[in-house]
Amino acid sequence: MEKFYITTPIYYVNDKPHIGHAYTSIIADVFARWHRLNNEKVFFLTGTDEHGGKIEKAAAEKHKTPKELVDETSQKYKDTWAKLNVSYDKFIRTTDKDHEEAVKEFIKKVFEKGDIYKGEYEGFYCLPDERYITETELVDGKCPDCGRDVQKIKEEAYFFRLRKYKNDIIKLIEGGLIIPEKNAKEMLNRLKGELKDLDITRKSVSWGIKFPFDESHSVYVWFDALLNYLSALNWPDGKEFKEFWPADVHLVGKEIVWFHSVIWPAMLLSAGLPLPKNVLAHGWWTVDGKKMSKSLGNVIDPVEIADKYSADAFRYFLLREKPTWEDGDFSESALKERINGELMANLSNLVARVLTLAEKFNGKIEGKVELDGFIDKKEIIENFDKKDVYSALNLTFESIRKINKYVNDKEPWKLEGKELSNVLYNSLEAIRIASIFLKPFMPSTAEKIEKKLGVTPQLLSDAVFKEFSTKVERGENLFNKIN
Ligand code: ME8
Numbered sequence: 001m002e003k004f005y006i007t008t009p010i011y012y013v014n015d016k017p018h019i020g021h022a023y024t025s026i027i028a029d030v031f032a033r034w035h036r037l038n039n040e041k042v043f044f045l046t047g048t049d050e051h052g053g054k055i056e057k058a059a060a061e062k063h064k065t066p067k068e069l070v071d072e073t074s075q076k077y078k079d080t081w082a083k084l085n086v087s088y089d090k091f092i093r094t095t096d097k098d099h100e101e102a103v104k105e106f107i108k109k110v111f112e113k114g115d116i117y118k119g120e121y122e123g124f125y126c127l128p129d130e131r132y133i134t135e136t137e138l139v140d141g142k143c144p145d146c147g148r149d150v151q152k153i154k155e156e157a158y159f160f161r162l163r164k165y166k167n168d169i170i171k172l173i174e175g176g177l178i179i180p181e182k183n184a185k186e187m188l189n190r191l192k193g194e195l196k197d198l199d200i201t202r203k204s205v206s207w208g209i210k211f212p213f214d215e216s217h218s219v220y221v222w223f224d225a226l227l228n229y230l231s232a233l234n235w236p237d238g239k240e241f242k243e244f245w246p247a248d249v250h251l252v253g254k255e256i257v258w259f260h261s262v263i264w265p266a267m268l269l270s271a272g273l274p275l276p277k278n279v280l281a282h283g284w285w286t287v288d289g290k291k292m293s294k295s296l297g298n299v300i301d302p303v304e305i306a307d308k309y310s311a312d313a314f315r316y317f318l319l320r321e322k323p324t325w326e327d328g329d330f331s332e333s334a335l336k337e338r339i340n341g342e343l344m345a346n347l348s349n350l351v352a353r354v355l356t357l358a359e360k361f362n363g364k365i366e367g368k369v370e371l372d373g374f375i376d377k378k379e380i381i382e383n384f385d386k387k388d389v390y391s392a393l394n395l396t397f398e399s400i401r402k403i404n405k406y407v408n409d410k411e412p413w414k415l416e417g418k419e420l421s422n423v424l425y426n427s428l429e430a431i432r433i434a435s436i437f438l439k440p441f442m443p444s445t446a447e448k449i450e451k452k453l454g455v456t457p458q459l460l461s462d463a464v465f466k467e468f469s470t471k472v473e474r475g476e477n478l479f480n481k482i483n
Contacts, residue, residue, distance in 0.1 A: 004035040004042045005244040009252050010049040010092065010228050012130075013073035014058035017080045018292055019330055020253070020285050022302035023318050027282060028251045029086045030319065030389050033440035037460045043244045045232045046081065047092030048074040052221030054127050056207040066207045070095055083303050084311045085443050092232040094209075094224055102231035103224050104212045106271060107200075110160065111213065115270045118214075121157040121199040124150040129255075130221050132199055145255060155204060158211060159197040160223070165266035166195050172265055172275060179387050180325045183257050183281040190258065198223075198263060226264045230273075247276040249387065254281045254325075280387050283327040285318075300330060312442040313339050313479065319441055320397075324390045336482045342397065347445075348478040350404050354427045355452055355474040357412055357420070367425030369465045371406055374430050375399035377463060380437060389441075396437040403430045428453065428472070429465050436463045445478055 008028045011021050025046055032044035050070040059069040074093050081088060092099060110116055124133040126143035137144050170191055178184035201217035202208065208218030229250065233241035250260050260279045268275055284291075287298045305314045317335045320342075322328030358365060376395055383392040412423040435449040436458050450457060454470030 002035075002038075002040045003244055003248075004031075004040050005233075005247045006031050006035075006042070006044050006249045006251060007229050007232075007247055008046040009256060010047040010094065010225055011077060012054060013048045013050050013070045013077070014054055015294075016073060016076045017302060019287075019300045019302050019305070019318070020292065021077075022080065022084060022314075023285060024251060024253060024282065025081060025086045025088075026084060026315050026318055027324065027389055028249075029084075029088075030440040031249060031251075031384075031387075032087060032089075033443060034384055034392075037436070037439055039459055039461070041243070042089065043233070043240065044087065044089045045092060045229065046077075046086070046088045047090070047228060047232070048077055048094070049221065049225045049228075050074065050093055050095045051208040051218070051224055052130055053202070053205045053207070054130055054221075056205065057127065059207075067095075080303055083306050084315065087443075090232050092228050094228060096231075098234070099228060099231040100209050102235055103209050103219060103227050105236065106227055106230070106267075107212055107219070107223075109272075110267070110270045113270050113272075115161040115164065116200070116213075117159055117161070119157060119159050120155065121159075122154045123152075125153050126150050134196065153204070155202075156217075157199045157203065158201040158214070158217060160200045160267070160270070162198045162263065162266050163195050165269050166191065168269055169262050169265055173261060177265070177276070177279055178257060178261050179278055179280045182325070183254055184261075187257060187261050191262065222259055222263065223267070226259065226267065229264075229276075246274040248278065250276050250279045252279060252281055254283060257281045278387065282324050283322065286327065286329050288331055289329055305332075305335070309335060309339060309482070310444075310479075312445045313343060316343060316393075316442055319389060319393050322390070324388065339479060339482050343479040344477075344481055346397070346404060347400055348480075350400060350407065351431060351449060351452065352474060352477055353407060354412075354424065354431060355472050358424050358428060358472045359474050361420065361424060363421065365421055365425050365428065365468045367422035369426065369429075370422070371403065371426040371430045372465060374402040374406070375433060375437065375463075377437075392437075393441050396434065396441070399430075399434050399437070403427060403434065406430070425468050428468050432458075432468075433463045433465070436460060448475075448478060451475075 006028050008024050032042050035042045055066055059066040078091060126133055128148055129145050133150055143150050173184050173187055200220045200223045201211045202220055203217050205218050209224050211217040211219055229247055233244055235241045252260050265275050287300055290296055290298055292299045317338050380392050380395045407427055410423045412420055432453050432455060435446045439446040452473055452475055454472055
């Protein structure tokens with residue numbers, strides 16, 4: 001049996017999740033469900049990143065202890081994923097005891113390898129991004145990534161010999177680690193410049209894992225966080241580690257590709273561990289054309305959207321509105337258009353029309369296969385292999401349009417007897433097959449269709465025309481028009 005290990009970034013708990021976080025977790029969920037549908041052994045990991053100066057500061061501002069804040073916010077993440085049907089296998093928190101132990105263990109290994117030394121860090125730091133910035137990287141004195149103010153720091157620190165792994169990393173990226181290509185190019189360009197060793201401890205941050213060789217330092221939050229991908233598998237001795245490592249996909253937003261494709265592989269090389277197969281980067285969401293931010297008051301809560309329009313409608317919108325690697329804009333009006341114009345007009349009406357006729361039909365629904373080519377299974381599978389869930393979803397909806405066209409052309413409401421039975425047979429079987437491909441994207445809608453058709457949960461291997469012998473029930477509409 002094949003295995004598939006997919007991870008999301010572990011999210012900072014300074015604030016509750018917004019639609020950007022939801023987007024990543026939903027894409028990861030699509031992959032996890034797709035591979036389960038293929039009967040593979042799947043480990044889908046998500047969680048929260050709970051240490052560091054940013055969390056320390058957020059807690060102080062909210063008049064809470066860091067512990068209170070991280071407990072509260074990580075629960076909000078869990079609640080959000082439950083609401084959005086994100087079917088993770090494990091939710092890791094970096095404040096979990098076993099994670100902290102694994103981090104210390106890992107640091108010991110890297111230290112024994114001779115890859116850690118003591119020095120002094122002098123430079124800048126972006127607290128919101130939790131990253132070190134050199135003088136030459138500054139843009140108008142601000143963080144080159146987010147444009148916010150930076151802190152100047154000069155402190156004793158322990159360094160990781162990142163430079164030592166530069167050539168290995170370049171080869172790894174040239175070998176196709178990063179999807180898409182444009183992000184790989186960006187990383188290779190950055191690697192052509194000067195690469196400095198990485199400061200991996202902070203003396204001035206107390207909310208963190210104590211550095212094992214010098215407890216006056218805490219471990220740099222990114223060094224701690226990246227290790228979640230191993231500790232979640234109970235590295236070094238866990239059976240999960242043996243079964244699932246290396247990761248098949250580390251799914252990330254494009255701003256943290258550097259950490260996942262340069263720093264993380266270097267850490268693994270130092271510890272003598274196998275490297276992940278892919279780092280998959282996606283684009284960003286803006287809201288009504290602007291970056292989401294508290295000060296603009298345009299941060300969108302995914303739970304509110306799911307309550308208002310359903311989790312599946314929200315999932316569909318995020319996955320359908322823009323190619324995965326591109327940036328896109330979120331607006332409720334665009335969401336409503338997709339619900340009315342696609343989910344209702346295309347999918348929901350089709351299912352309702354066919355099932356109304358099928359419910360009334362007296363006798364066995366039999367026919368000969370006429371709609372066999374309505375879905376391009378091969379291309380959908382190829383797109384999943386290329387990690388392009390956007391195209392896979394488009395092809396799935398293309399198949400639903402084809403069933404609609406078939407029904408419109410055949411006008412079954414004017415037919416009876418054998419002719420009607422034949423059209424119903426083809427439409428029902430096509431709907432059943434399409435619902436299998438809908439499962440990763442819209443799990444509860446697919447489940448509702450299965451119930452209406454009277455079939456039990458299906459695997460990808462069931463996506464072939466069979467006999468139709470179950471009792472159907474039209475029931476409620478899958479989607480209703482939104483005004
Ligand atoms: O970076 N559009 O956590 P984070 C799309 N803790 N995706 C977005 C987004 C947007 N506007 N905003 C956030 C961290 N995301 C670290 C990760 S991993 C070892 C440590 C998504 O809470 C996207 O996946 O800032 C991005 O990479 C992630 O949330 C950043 O979450």
